Amino acid sequence: MDRPLHSVRTRLDDFLAELATLQYRHGAGLARELPVSSLHASFPELSSPDTFVAANEALAKARAKDDPLAVRRLQLLRELLATQVEEALAARPAEAVAALESRATLAVDEQSLGFGEALGRVPHERVRSRRAVLERALGNFLWENRGPYGDRREAALHAVERLGAKDYAALREDVTGVPFAALAEAAARTLARTEDAYRDVLAYVLKKLDPLLRPLPGGDARRHDLQAALQAPWMDELFRREDAWPAVVRWLGEWGLVPNAGGRIRIDDEERPGKSPRPFVVTVRVPEDIRLVLQPRGGMDALGSLLHEMGHAQHRAHVSATLPMELRRLGDAAVTEAHAAVFERLLLSPDWLKRYLGMPTLAARDTTRLAAFQALTVLRRHCAKLSYELSLMTRGPSTERADEYADGQRHALFTEPHPGFFLYDVDPQLYVAHYLRAWALETRLTARLTERFNEDFWRNPQAATWLQGLYARGGMDDAEGLATEVSGTPLALPEAGERLVAILNR
Template sequence: MDRPVHSVRARLDDFLAELATLHYRHGAGLSTDLPVSALHASFPEVSDPDTFSAATEALEKARAKNDVLAVRRLQLLRELVAGQVEEALAARDVEAVAKLEAQARLPVDDQTLSFGEVLSQLPQETQRGRRALLERAVGNFLWGERGRYGARREAALRTAERLGARSYPLLRDDVSGIAHDKLVEAAEETLRRTEDAYRDVLGYVLRKLEPTLRPLPGGDARRHDLQAALQSPWMDSFFRREDLMPAVTRWLNEWNLPPAANGRIRIDDEPRSGKARRPFVAAVRVPSEVRLVIHLEGGMDRLGGLLHEFGHAQHLAHISETAPVELRRLGDASVTEAYAALTERLLLCPEWLKRYLHLPSTPARDTVRLAAFQALAVMRRHCAKLSYELSLTTRGASEERAEEYVAGQRRALFVEPHPGFFLFDVDPQLYSARYLRAWALETRLTARLMERFNEDFWRNPSASAWLKGLFSRGGTDDAEALSTEVSGAALSLPEAGARLVAILNG
């Protein structure tokens, strides 16, 4: 029974390198196709239920021997295989969706725009009437194609059946070690405790867009209004396109984290048709080949995205090259998302903004408050998404789920969403849970950095050296273990929300 495990282990690095390359080429605008079916055919053992059974058996043996390292490696391998069983079942639909989105042309006014153009223009559009047209165009398109998107989501239910689990959420509980029901409770508490502060600032930013605009229930704000407000366009003069990359580069160099990590991080910043608007990282080989794809644009939100993805890239580039393949290539995604959130949260540091972007004191304070609002809006959105996605992966992609999606997002964000997004605005494999846990862990990590290296830890090379030590471990620790190690306390999502509320109320 160990043979499938050995086979996956032997070819894991190559499989993940090819998978990352496919996603890199697709996201970088180098290919409109995403041929994942052929990849799964070339590495059939990675998505074979028999491999999952073999990993389960090997894990039980390792636990009986109290072999801690073997247990961790097998936990990570088993979770990977469960995920790839799902991805293989969904592969044809993923390819079809990628082709559909690449070829779609949507009517907007007297124009015809690509699917990607509509999505990228939507939050940037300053005229509310045109934003509504853009949202309606893409929302109606997604609703009309809900059968194709639904087929992708139905792969979760088929995965649970294929692997003998009673339900998909229970399967994810088992392979990830995350108690999703407990996290839903924490998310509900976070929504309750952050509601007043969020709604107050939402009213303020909506009025900045348009004086008569008001949130629900008394107003008529829609999701596209919130998307535009989160861009904080009235702050654009402080976040010029030509200033952002030099500011981040200077900071990383001064913090002894060179942007290219001595050649391990390859930055793709070439303008290219079809390139993703938001930056992303593709881990081709870890730690030696990490690709950071950037579409350079101005704005506070764009700076946050740039900082976030550099956090991912630096983490991957500093994982120990001698670690076992599972610890180099796999891990609790909450941990790497926490490192990315840690760098993104530099927008909450007025002194960082003054030093690297030369912001005066008043715009720096305004930026901190707006960045806290952005972070809280994203947190509340994912708090609502988690319970919805648990329902979706239990009950299937019926139109009733659209009603559930709309109700949850409306309650969390106080704006009206378009129901067509109910199968598009979904994180596969309950990844929303990883984000929520990441933000809780980031709160612990930041508190520890400030305690040990003072409030300006971001300019202290000793702080980056401490972080590199954590980075080097790769997938050794899950988020709970790391939280306990650095703070002596468990993860607490409500505390992460309370930190943002304190900034908003300060």
């Protein structure tokens, strides 16, 4: 075995465990700093272009020998190495961003708020004028401090140079197999096919929030108005904070699962200053040490987020422990996002809502339509983000990109965004593409579950067992192959949008 790859395989599990621990401590409010640069310095072979070259050579040999298992392991390792070259270059800017956000104080109506606190308040602020002040303070702060965020995006372009790729999209397509041009075309078709239904329901939810609110172009609705409307404050009594966790526990129990997966999932639900307001999962060791971090909250969005992250945790906790390290640890991100989305999309089932939250029939029907609108909003937002981020990663983080970002979000959501978010509202490594593919795959998985186990598959332990069989395969699957396996047809992003529109039109 090539020496650089042997070192990587020997130490990769420890590297990922240490990285996950740092991310856990930072997101859980246990540490203000995120010292990733020292971690990369301790594992230099993971961010070395020479190691990436060695992986390329080993992959070519495995393909020549027609060894599918070796090919898959090397494909995943190669993607990780390309990512770590970029992440090592981005380590200092990432630390600067983490420090900036953890120490920032924003002046809001004679009150000082931390960055995370202000960000978390926007969707839940009932008074529109105060939401506007919060959004403006956040957007202006991000604009004035865009330097570290821009440096983080520049690191991706430096990685292209280090790895000898033509451009960033070509590099990520090479290591992931995701056809970005075709996906961008599918995203454009999805926006076109869902626009009428989205605008109709947008007008309705904005009016529910404030009778005077209207979407663009005729109205003056802003992004913060949409964020507040998606919380559906008029339905708060249906989604009480104290009901969410018991409902999820009861459902999992009837399905044959337990929240902590026999001790493999550690649940951190302690209230703590500086803790992320949204739940998240980190994988310290797979499958035996999965961390689910949450702060119990009320509201439909909070329940959806809880279900989503529980889906991530259950997936990772049921990966087979006998798989090779790469197949336990790595994989197509769209696959795990799809498994999480299967859980989150239970909000589209009125019978699930009636059974586990005790909703009346009419309220359950209204909730499913609102949940479909929420999902469609997120889908459209990411469809617009894909083309923007492809441009950003080609042209670089100049201020001209701010108008491009705002134009795309305005066209997709029919609300006015603050352009200051143009470098903040970006995930590394074009992760937006994985979300889009995940939602297309979730459509296929849910259709298969429904076909095989009926519409109430979420009550049938055999359905959970079937999913656990997929979970156990770890990184063996890619989204396209899994979609074809379970449905006989490839991924089709517009179908994910059309499914949501069909629910809105009921």
